[in-house]
Amino acid sequence: xxxxxxxxxxxxxxxxxxxxxxxxxxxxxxxxxxxxxxxxxxxxxxxxxxxxxxxxxxxxxxxxxxxxxxxxxxxxxxxxxxxxxxxxxxxxxxxxxxxxxxxxxxxxxxxxxxxxxxxxxxxxxxxxxxxxxxxxxxxxxxxxxxxxxxxxxxxxxxxxxxxxxxxxxxxx
Amino acid sequence: xxxxxxxxxxxxxxxxxxxxxxxxxxxxxxxxxxxxxxxxxxxxxxxxxxxxxxxxxxxxxxxxxxxxxxxxxxxxxxxxxxxxxxxxxxxxxxxxxxxxxxxxxxxxxxxxxxxxxxxxxxxxxxxxxxxxxxxxxxxxxxxxxxxxxxxxxxxxxxxxxxxxxxxxxxxxxxxxxxxxxxxxxxxxxxxxxxxxxxxxxxxxxxxxxxxxxxxxxxxxxxxxxxxxxxxxxxxxxxxxxxxxxxxxxxxxxxxxxxxxxxxxxxxxxxxxxxxxxxxxxxxxxxxxxxxxxxxxxxxxxxxxxxxxxxxxxxxxxxxxxxxxxxxxxxxxxxxxxxxxxxxxxxxxxxxxxxxxxxxxxxxxxxxxxxxxxxxxxxxxxxxxxxxxxxxxxxxxxxxxxxxxxxxxxxxxxxxxxxxxxxxxxxxxxxxxxxxxxxxxxxxxxxxxxxxxxxxxxxxxxxxxxxxxxxxxxxxxxxxxxxxxxxxxxxxxxxxxxxxxxxxxxxxxxxxxxxxxxxxxxxxxxxxxxxxxxxxxxxxxxxxxxx
Numbered sequence: 001x002x003x004x005x006x007x008x009x010x011x012x013x014x015x016x017x018x019x020x021x022x023x024x025x026x027x028x029x030x031x032x033x034x035x036x037x038x039x040x041x042x043x044x045x046x047x048x049x050x051x052x053x054x055x056x057x058x059x060x061x062x063x064x065x066x067x068x069x070x071x072x073x074x075x076x077x078x079x080x081x082x083x084x085x086x087x088x089x090x091x092x093x094x095x096x097x098x099x100x101x102x103x104x105x106x107x108x109x110x111x112x113x114x115x116x117x118x119x120x121x122x123x124x125x126x127x128x129x130x131x132x133x134x135x136x137x138x139x140x141x142x143x144x145x146x147x148x149x150x151x152x153x154x155x156x157x158x159x160x161x162x163x164x165x166x167x168x169x170x171x172x
Numbered sequence: 173x174x175x176x177x178x179x180x181x182x183x184x185x186x187x188x189x190x191x192x193x194x195x196x197x198x199x200x201x202x203x204x205x206x207x208x209x210x211x212x213x214x215x216x217x218x219x220x221x222x223x224x225x226x227x228x229x230x231x232x233x234x235x236x237x238x239x240x241x242x243x244x245x246x247x248x249x250x251x252x253x254x255x256x257x258x259x260x261x262x263x264x265x266x267x268x269x270x271x272x273x274x275x276x277x278x279x280x281x282x283x284x285x286x287x288x289x290x291x292x293x294x295x296x297x298x299x300x301x302x303x304x305x306x307x308x309x310x311x312x313x314x315x316x317x318x319x320x321x322x323x324x325x326x327x328x329x330x331x332x333x334x335x336x337x338x339x340x341x342x343x344x345x346x347x348x349x350x351x352x353x354x355x356x357x358x359x360x361x362x363x364x365x366x367x368x369x370x371x372x373x374x375x376x377x378x379x380x381x382x383x384x385x386x387x388x389x390x391x392x393x394x395x396x397x398x399x400x401x402x403x404x405x406x407x408x409x410x411x412x413x414x415x416x417x418x419x420x421x422x423x424x425x426x427x428x429x430x431x432x433x434x435x436x437x438x439x440x441x442x443x444x445x446x447x448x449x450x451x452x453x454x455x456x457x458x459x460x461x462x463x464x465x466x467x468x469x470x471x472x473x474x475x476x477x478x479x480x481x482x483x484x485x486x487x488x489x490x491x492x493x494x495x496x497x498x499x500x501x502x503x504x505x506x507x508x509x510x511x512x513x514x515x516x517x518x519x520x521x522x523x524x525x526x527x528x529x530x531x532x533x534x535x536x537x538x539x540x541x542x543x544x545x546x547x548x549x550x551x552x553x554x555x556x557x558x559x560x561x562x563x564x565x566x567x568x569x570x571x572x573x574x575x576x577x578x579x580x581x582x583x584x585x586x587x588x589x590x591x592x593x594x595x596x597x598x599x600x601x602x603x604x605x606x607x608x609x610x611x612x613x614x615x616x617x618x619x620x621x622x623x624x625x626x627x628x629x630x631x632x633x634x635x636x637x638x639x640x641x642x643x644x645x646x647x648x649x650x651x652x653x654x655x656x657x658x659x660x661x662x663x664x665x666x667x668x669x670x671x672x673x674x675x676x677x678x679x680x681x682x683x684x685x686x687x688x689x690x691x692x693x694x695x696x697x698x699x700x701x702x703x704x705x706x707x708x709x710x711x712x713x714x715x716x717x718x
Binding site for chain 2: 010014017018021055059063071165167168170172
């Protein structure tokens, strides 16, 4: 079963290694991973997509939650969250195919961001299944290379990962 | 503001945490600390191998309940701590390790004695940190101690480059230190406690399984109260061995692969099993499939990640065992409906005894030690002797929480340094180490530490010229193919003790054991009793099959 887990962390070197180690240990292959900054200075947010046994995953999530540099974890699905992915696709771009390609790009709400030397780079930010379909439709035109960032996700409504975490005062 | 060097700030932080003793070994990268340590009130125990330092700090922590401190240099000094840290991690023992690191400008260049010890120890520490400025030392140490001892205790490692130890910076001892993103749950969920009390109150044959968490939480008194309120037998895991006095009337011994038959049968007759600070390890459970079907389960653990890690439970309660047991007891003792709990008639238990005779055997020696009824701290190593000790050492005066053994990692070589650490935690008590010829040799060098620092303990070496547990496994699963499990005679353990400036004697007959122990306990130096074991008796296996 596929799960999307987001993790709010302290932006410190080594956090990725600590988190990845816990997934690795229980035999999970991380399908996708995206990391970036948030509106809180010093805090970053991971989105991890993994496949596997639900109970074991829940245990891994609890272990991740125990890491000192991890402040919050959450699980997302299409009901409670908006899930998006970003992809770049480089494709053969010739006089004979460009009209069809541009139509496809418009239909799938992508964007041609570069045309050079007989190749175009197309970007798209969409749901996973829409990107799957887009790539499938582009394949006959000759994909030169493509990449996907993996999912990012956000709760719907006011629910958030950015609520303040408890601070324990030890001295001073 | 006063300026101080990193090493002095580190010492100030250790002193502010009440550290009185530290175990370590110097080296180039950690020398700036040693240069200052010798002028401070902390007693430094110079070990003979860094692994010894980690186990001593661990033994000290287990025996005292406060944080043990181990110090090592960079590179090999730090990697030598690894086994000790993993041992402390698996048995939830509060240890803070401080390692020197190469200077900041050399990090990542494969400099002399450079190793990424933070990377290496991520999976075997509760937390670890690389300190890159002298100004960060004080806060990092305060956090490390708090993390090590709070919640589910465990080891924390701080890695400090040499030039950070030498760096001068302003130091304010009243500086604010805070920790974010760490929130151990101590108070149990009220609803779950109510449900658990109800289930226990209504149970026909409730059984309590106590693990090491009972000792860490100092919950013995409440555990006993619960047992008496319910008339419920208490069984323990290996780590929970000394969670209750050995002569407690409802204590029925240890569960697990090598537990007592009474304990295993008691589990089978239970309708509700309450596990307290026990993590359902594979050796304790025997068979997850059969175990889960035994009864309804209540699981009390301070670590949410332990809940249902291996066994599905009916009522999980996350929090501190002592607090949760207190609340359950208060409910059972006072609330209407639940006050109707009538203690079931449990026959006063008698500790399992070894009755075998014949040539000198490990269990016979353990039984003799136990029958002395002493109040010594008992430390074991790992192997057949460890399990025999857990089965048959049941002196009614064995102090609560002071049967010290490497349960989770099963680290041979743990015993001697851990026993020395325990002795330093309780100088007024006597410490007996029960070890085997395999384990003893793994950290034998610490005999020199014992002599040098005048830390006297009694060592009982079960010399059966075998790696006994290996031989037992080869008997059971490898058609008696005794591959590489014998240590031929030739090593003289008494001579070895004498060569280290200590004393000892050899025993070949069960009748000589008590005299030897008397001599050992009155010795001012560490005393090694070498028991020449003729018997190769294996420990019975338990199962749920009748």
